[in-house]
Amino acid sequence: LRLKGEDVIMIGGSDEHGVPITLKAKREGITPQDVVDKYHNIIKDSFERFGISFDIYSRTTSETHYETASDFFKTLYVNGKFIEKESEQYYDEVAGQFLADRYITGTCPHCHSEGAYGDQCEKCGTSLNATDLVNPKSVISGSQPVMRNTKHWYLPLDQHEESLRKWILEDHKEWKSNVYGQCKSWLDMGLQPRAVSRDLDWGVPVPVKGADGKVLYVWFDAPIGYISATKELTPDWEKYWKSDDCRMIHFIGKDNIVFHCIVFPAMLSAEGSYILPDNVPANEFLNLEGDKISTSRNWAVWLHEYLEDFKGKEDVLRYVLTATAPETKDNDFTWRDFQARNNNELVAVFGNFVNRVTVLTQKYYNGAVPALGELTDFDRETMLDIPQIVERTEELLNTFHFRDALREAMNLARLGNKYLADTEPWKLIKSDAERVKTIMHISIQITANLAILMEPFLPFTARKLQNMINLGKQDWNICGSMEILAEGHIINEPTLLFDKIEDTEIEAQLSKLAKTKTDNAASTAVANPAKENVSFDDFGKIDIRVGKIIEAEKVPKTKKLLKLKVDTGIDQRTVVSGIAEYFEPEAIIGRQVSILVNLAPREIKGIVSQGMILMAEDANGALHFISPADNIKPGSEVR
RNA sequence: CGCGGGGUAGAGCAGUUUGGUAGCUCGUCGGGCUCAUAACCCGGAGGUCGAGGGUUCAAGUCCCUCCCCCGCAACCA
Numbered sequence: 220l221r222l223k224g225e226d227v228i229m230i231g232g233s234d235e236h237g238v239p240i241t242l243k244a245k246r247e248g249i250t251p252q253d254v255v256d257k258y259h260n261i262i263k264d265s266f267e268r269f270g271i272s273f274d275i276y277s278r279t280t281s282e283t284h285y286e287t288a289s290d291f292f293k294t295l296y297v298n299g300k301f302i303e304k305e306s307e308q309y310y311d312e313v314a315g316q317f318l319a320d321r322y323i324t325g326t327c328p329h330c331h332s333e334g335a336y337g338d339q340c341e342k343c344g345t346s347l348n349a350t351d352l353v354n355p356k357s358v359i360s361g362s363q364p365v366m367r368n369t370k371h372w373y374l375p376l377d378q379h380e381e382s383l384r385k386w387i388l389e390d391h392k393e394w395k396s397n398v399y400g401q402c403k404s405w406l407d408m409g410l411q412p413r414a415v416s417r418d419l420d421w422g423v424p425v426p427v428k429g430a431d432g433k434v435l436y437v438w439f440d441a442p443i444g445y446i447s448a449t450k451e452l453t454p455d456w457e458k459y460w461k462s463d464d465c466r467m468i469h470f471i472g473k474d475n476i477v478f479h480c481i482v483f484p485a486m487l488s489a490e491g492s493y494i495l496p497d498n499v500p501a502n503e504f505l506n507l508e509g510d511k512i513s514t515s516r517n518w519a520v521w522l523h524e525y526l527e528d529f530k531g532k533e534d535v536l537r538y539v540l541t542a543t544a545p546e547t548k549d550n551d552f553t554w555r556d557f558q559a560r561n562n563n564e565l566v567a568v569f570g571n572f573v574n575r576v577t578v579l580t581q582k583y584y585n586g587a588v589p590a591l592g593e594l595t596d597f598d599r600e601t602m603l604d605i606p607q608i609v610e611r612t613e614e615l616l617n618t619f620h621f622r623d624a625l626r627e628a629m630n631l632a633r634l635g636n637k638y639l640a641d642t643e644p645w646k647l648i649k650s651d652a653e654r655v656k657t658i659m660h661i662s663i664q665i666t667a668n669l670a671i672l673m674e675p676f677l678p679f680t681a682r683k684l685q686n687m688i689n690l691g692k693q694d695w696n697i698c699g700s701m702e703i704l705a706e707g708h709i710i711n712e713p714t715l716l717f718d719k720i721e722d723t724e725i726e727a728q729l730s731k732l733a734k735t736k737t738d739n740a741a742s743t744a745v746a747n748p749a750k751e752n753v754s755f756d757d758f759g760k761i762d763i764r765v766g767k768i769i770e771a772e773k774v775p776k777t778k779k780l781l782k783l784k785v786d787t788g789i790d791q792r793t794v795v796s797g798i799a800e801y802f803e804p805e806a807i808i809g810r811q812v813s814i815l816v817n818l819a820p821r822e823i824k825g826i827v828s829q830g831m832i833l834m835a836e837d838a839n840g841a842l843h844f845i846s847p848a849d850n851i852k853p854g855s856e857v858r
Numbered sequence: 859c860g861c862g863g864g865g866u867a868g869a870g871c872a873g874u875u876u877g878g879u880a881g882c883u884c885g886u887c888g889g890g891c892u893c894a895u896a897a898c899c900c901g902g903a904g905g906u907c908g909a910g911g912g913u914u915c916a917a918g919u920c921c922c923u924c925c926c927c928c929g930c931a932a933c934c935a
Contacts, residue, residue, distance in 0.1 A: 400862045548864045640898030
């Protein structure tokens with residue numbers, strides 16, 4: 220759109236108020252600000268170097284943002300758009316923070332079993348309030364939490380339900396099915412008020428009297444970051460946010476749909492003066508070599524590392540990512556595919572065509588564009604196809620079908636290759652030199668069209684090609700024309716647009732990832748701190764025995780649960796254990812295990828579980844049995 | 859247990875609304891051509907369209923049941 224000369228701004232930024240950031244900072248002994256500074260700069264820099272043309276890439280720790288977010292909150296506050304709720308909440312004095320329900324365990328008031336969570340007792344299935352628990356304990360520090368009064372503000376999403384329903388379900392039927400479906404599901408479930416503040420010390424302070432120690436909840440402040448960033452960009456920001464003829468598009472991943480389609484629009488319409496997003500073409504997820512991408516596990520292709528390993532190949536990654544974008548379902552990025560797409564598509568189709576044309580032009584005409592002579596029917600057909608390809612590409616871009624758009628654009632290079640192959644100028648040059656001039660003239664125009672058409676996808680390559688053919692700055696709208704380069708126009712010496720990527724380079728990347736895997740497995744991720752001391756008497760209450768698994772089967776309709784029959788020496792009992800993701804039932808029959816035999820029985824999925832198999836969890840979350848090193852008799856005590 | 863999206867050739871995808879020869883971009887095998895970093899042309903192999911059942915003259919497409927992957931939901935943003 221921007222190339223078409225429309226008024227477009229692209230806004231982005233780092234959301235820097237997430238809770239994990241504070242945890243990471245604590246772990247590394249630095250401030251949260253240090254953490255976000257580091258990452259913000261890496262990310263920002265990477266975007267720039269890949270030619271992603273954000274007009275501004277901002278951050279939610281900027282001053283403007285603090286102001287904007289505060290003002291936004293205040294506006295809603297004074298207009299009575301919030302519900303204020305005061306509640307008693309458990310507070311962990313050791314950890315110095317309020318506790319979410321599931322960070323509290325205790326004894327269930329109904330069935331008196333231990334280990335009920337603040338929101339639900341898994342034994343009797345009753346849903347609870349944290350305050351109902353007898354003997355509550357903080358999961359974080361193990362200490363006894365105390366009640367403290369805390370006040371929070373809630374955005375009553377339910378009050379916006381009707382307008383959202385109409386806005387999305389009726390006015391935006393064109394949204395992608397994944398987005399539309401997700402929204403419908405939420406709306407049909409009924410919306411609940413959502414707290415917009417939190418008791419934390421990292422974030423935008425709640426700008427109301429008596430709100431010390433409270434910050435805006437991340438999801439509330441983060442989308443406002445879009446507004447802040449626009450403000451930082453231009454004093455004229457309101458025309459983008461407050462005029463009806465401006466279309467706002469959110470480009471996000473599927474995990475963020477609800478925030479951008481429900482919550483943020485609700486905020487905006489509560490405020491009243493802002494426009495709502497026009498479309499939210501959310502993508503699914505991209506995996507890497509079969510596994511979920513994870514920056515914390517270093518399972519990723521870091522852009523700054525990519526740039527070192529593949530200098531000058533920004534466009535190759537852009538191409539591959541666009542061509543395999545997870546627009547309709549999760550997708551997998553593999554280095555083999557990356558290599559294949561580079562070598563077979565960029566090099567062989569696009570690069571090769573340009574090379575053929577420029578080399579022949581140099582050879583026959585010393586780089587001058589020859590005259591267009593008489594046209595054959597085939598010439599005319601070809602020339603008619605070109606504007607059609609351009610038009611289709613444009614249409615696909617406008618409807619966010621980037622993958623298809625790129626394929627369509629590549630069809631122009633395919634068309635060019637076919638045109639050359641069919642007309643065979645290298646043969647005709649010996650017999651009909653006049654005809655060859657026309658052929659080459661047309662081929663050069665196709666090349667010039669490519670130089671413009673590819674710009675949105677491959678900006679670096681497009682510029683390189685524009686230089687090669689001495690094309691000055693061109694309007695996108697000229698694309699499709701057959702008169703971009705006039706007769707006699709001189710083009711430069713041909714150079715290659717793309718290089719082949721060799722197997723060795725791909726293998727290097729693969730072994731890098733393999734190394735990450737082994738590193739992760741080996742890393743003794745910082746061990747959790749020891750829990751509070753227990754008395755010897757308490758310890759003595761625990762009865763752990765060596766047992767032997769005699770039967771094992773999967774519990775139907777669950778992912779994790781196995782139903783085991785264990786010989787404890789004392790008896791044979793049924794134990795339900797959450798290990799099915801790591802062990803096949805058949806494989807563990809006969810296995811010696813450690814079992815806690817005097818744990819209060821508990822009903823799980825309708826099966827009474829009598830005891831607990833002891834497992835060790837490694838850094839990857841995989842489970843390992845705690846078994847005696849030698850084969851000993853079931854019932855032997857573990858002390 | 860609930861909700862949303864997905865499951866189509868070795869890879870990536872379209873086709874499902876409105877049933878009618880299973881297609882596209884690559885890869886692969888054989889042949890042709892050769893200006894070029896081997897494009898283009900011709901021909902071939904490769905699919906139980908996640909599984910099972912049903913409706914129909916006819917099902918990838920409609921109906922039912924189930925399985926698998928990914929998300930959402932239990933105040934995780």
